[in-house]
Amino acid sequence: MNLKELYQEIILEHGKNPKNLGKTENFNKEAKGNNPLCGDNVHVYLKLNDKKNVEDISFEGSGCAISMASASIMTDLIKGKNLIEAKEIIEDFLGMIKENPELHSKNLTDDEKTKLMCLSGVKQYPMRVKCATLSWHTLVSAFENKKAEVNTEN
Amino acid sequence: MNLKELYQEIILEHGKNPKNLGKTENFNKEAKGNNPLCGDNVHVYLKLNDKKNVEDISFEGSGCAISMASASIMTDLIKGKNLIEAKEIIEDFLGMIKENPELHSKNLTDDEKTKLMCLSGVKQYPMRVKCATLSWHTLVSAFENKKAEVNTEN
Amino acid sequence: MNISQIKKEFPIFDEKIHNNDLVYLDSANSSQKPKVVIDRINEFYSKQFSNVGRSVHYLSVAATNLYENTRISVQKYINAKDKNEIVFTKGATEALNLVANTLGQKYLQEGDEVLITELEHHSNYVPWHFLRKSKNIKINFAEINEDGDVPLENIEKALTSRTKVIAISHLSNVTGAILPIKEITDLAHSRGIIVVIDGCQSAPHLKLDMQDLDCDFYAISCHKMYGPTGLGILYGKKKWLEELPPYQGGGGMIKEVKKDRISYSDLPNKYEAGTMATAQVIAFDQSIKFMENIGIEKIMLHEKELIEYGQELLRKNNSVKLIGNPKNKGGVLSFTVEGIHPHDIATILDEDGIAIRAGHHCCQILHDKLGITASARASVGIYNTKDDLDKLNNSINNCKKIFNLK
Amino acid sequence: MNISQIKKEFPIFDEKIHNNDLVYLDSANSSQKPKVVIDRINEFYSKQFSNVGRSVHYLSVAATNLYENTRISVQKYINAKDKNEIVFTKGATEALNLVANTLGQKYLQEGDEVLITELEHHSNYVPWHFLRKSKNIKINFAEINEDGDVPLENIEKALTSRTKVIAISHLSNVTGAILPIKEITDLAHSRGIIVVIDGCQSAPHLKLDMQDLDCDFYAISCHKMYGPTGLGILYGKKKWLEELPPYQGGGGMIKEVKKDRISYSDLPNKYEAGTMATAQVIAFDQSIKFMENIGIEKIMLHEKELIEYGQELLRKNNSVKLIGNPKNKGGVLSFTVEGIHPHDIATILDEDGIAIRAGHHCCQILHDKLGITASARASVGIYNTKDDLDKLNNSINNCKKIFNLK
């Protein structure tokens, strides 16, 4: 049954006790995202150092299990990566959610891949895809330090 | 066939050469009417003397054969009548157009009744009823010297 | 009343959702459509179609008469004094925009105040916000109490000498509170305040009587009343509709057009610019007949039973928290489940064929006040049964299982 | 192309009008609907109905996708760059009101000028007139020439240094003149002037290419394009739709709502407040497919033949006076008959089952200029044949007989 795939233990766990929740100190980039129709919102903070490494990353926000878990897993995986690696991971994730069944990134360990794959069940729930992608789109914005809020309605 | 009834000779004649067309001199009451959807318009002028007799009546305007004929016949019949008689004739006419097959007014000669009855064919053409009634509604307004334009859309 | 018979009149219930029977608990969002309404649209387009009021040919005359017949049916259904007090719009949202905009043009001045409540739908807030921006009017909010209700006192407390308009919902689409409109109107009129009612949620569920309520404006969504989409109704007292300026300009609403001046049609055309939603208006006559045939008293009774039953059921379910416990409640059961986000609830329920809504339901102010970002909402229509609510409750229990809660 | 086959796809032609076959020559007013469109409405309400974009349940997700699919179909059909440049409205009239209103809010200043033409429909004049009243803008009229055409020179002549907007019809609903939009847009943009096109009459008859035309706004009536009533489309360049303020406020068009501030959704939601005409939008996809299946080139060719044939026929008929002899003509044949008022013509034609329109066709300025109060108008659609025009001509002759004219 699909629901079991969507709500795997690991998702529920991340949803309930998200990692990297809060406002990290000394962040130098940030962005906000929201989903106006359901009221989900997220605020991503990150510290990108001179070598373009993500020294720290965190998020604030509220939303469903999927969106919380996705933000939690995302921050977990992105922390410590450099900008190029991070962007590859983002692309890989968005590709997976949209169509690709597999992850290609060389920047993820098998363990990390497994974590990310947990979110692939969302693919079968088109209306929930935006729950899963909101934080990721917001992260892209944060890298670019964009002013405009990300909006997953489009 | 109904069309023959609608476009009787007498209607066509009044439509082509309407009586009492123009702006009568020394009028003391007037009103305008229009039918915004088809662009018909009429302006009724009348001279009501101290004894409440319609000393003179005329109209200006443009419209279809039915509306011109109706205004022509109306002015013809109303001229010389007193206010009370005129109102009875108006009521009689509007009743005929709406539902009554017969005219009741005691203020009309048989000849006059025949003239008025020519317009009864309109009854079968609901969209044209307002063409026939516009001048009559405007006459009512003129008696009351109303400012607001009559509008047969309602 | 035989609900299973009534349900059969709605073709949608022949469909399967994820292999389950459809349990439609989203009628506050939009109601399903009975066959008579769908058939009427079909018949009109297939056999009678023409534009309204603009041509003198047979089809056009017939369509115009049908269109105006609906106006009269609506007039009677809501007991308005005059058929020209009925304006067809594209929805309740447009109706409320029309009122705010035209009052803003001709009636409201800088510094004037509009009183709304904390439970208003965005459609009854944003149009007034536009005036706050453009005309510097002020918007005040009458508070909801802890039952999710707005008692008369809370309205009275929020009035000031500058309050010119009270704009409020008749029935809250979140807490289900039925507001004391008649009393509010009495109070308002005693102070010369205009009363605008958002009747979207009340119109499908309550007996409407404009002359009794005595409000100045009343907005209705036809698609929530077993009618077609793309149609709403604005009731407005004749004196207001006559006095206020037109809202949209175009064909059909003019009297005389010259290069330097334009005069406008009398009611009702003045507010119906352009080609209207002809087929929808004509079909809506069947929606009214459908409701009348059942009888609004019976509809009210049935739905009251449902809401009471649902409230009891959900109250007994630990970890379910009902939102709002107003004195008079109708139509909706909003709730949260401890530990499960409303979107997750909606997704899991959907798997069982149960359609509810999750989110802020266009009431962010209310959700802010409640300290939550979203809630789940089950709402009922004439086709729902207690069995539907049992299924709802069971499916909520399934959510808890999936989320490892007890 | 087999017109009799195409005609069979329109159920209305099975009906009899006063015992005659229906000869429908009123498509410029509103077109008839093919079965695929009617069936789609039926199917959507019967099997798939839900409100769009507001719930996460199965039916709602499906409806939302269908709704957005139409947006993409429209984008492709009119060759817009971005799907978010497509806004659904209740009609072309609302689309034009939206443009005038939002430009008035943010762009036009007192004394600025809007150039329209003498052949504009009231829907492309009254909304600008509102700004004349509220903002003291000026409206200028580009003159028509004696052929009922508006050549580029007449536009150029009427421009001043204060002209900020040119708002014009692509195809006149009275003279049938097809205006040189591309050239007008070039000229306008070279002077920084915004171009708003009323595309009501062109959209059913011409190949549309927004990127080629390069206009800033384009308004369309879906009910004239074999689509449902109560639906229109506004095309707007993204930069404008992003820059301009919202038009109506309500559910679905907001981002964040607080008691003291509100922010608005991104495109396309920003301009789609409240519950939209869901079923109509979804069915309109079938109207586009219907036209695409025939092919717009073939439609254009067929209608060109019809108009040429009709023109010839009526020119040969003494006492018939055709209105307008523009260089490029499409869709309509307007005329007067010496000695017979257009309403009388329409009534007599109707008796023969021929539906035309009589009146000023929402173009009083044009009729004033022509020195008449009304005209008769026969307009064509894909289902018309030369035979229909023969019948028109014969029936006009019957009018003459009834009126004792030769």
Ligand SMILES: Cc1ncc(COP(=O)(O)O)c(C=O)c1O
């Ligand atoms: C040229 C033109 N502009 C605007 C309109 C108004 O369109 P609608 O009535 O669909 O809003 C029409 C149709 O009546 C038209 O022919």
Ligand SMILES: Cc1ncc(COP(=O)(O)O)c(C=O)c1O
């Ligand atoms: C209370 C309330 N007001 C206004 C609206 C807006 O109605 P519509 O979307 O039909 O314009 C709704 C429905 O969404 C509602 O529930």
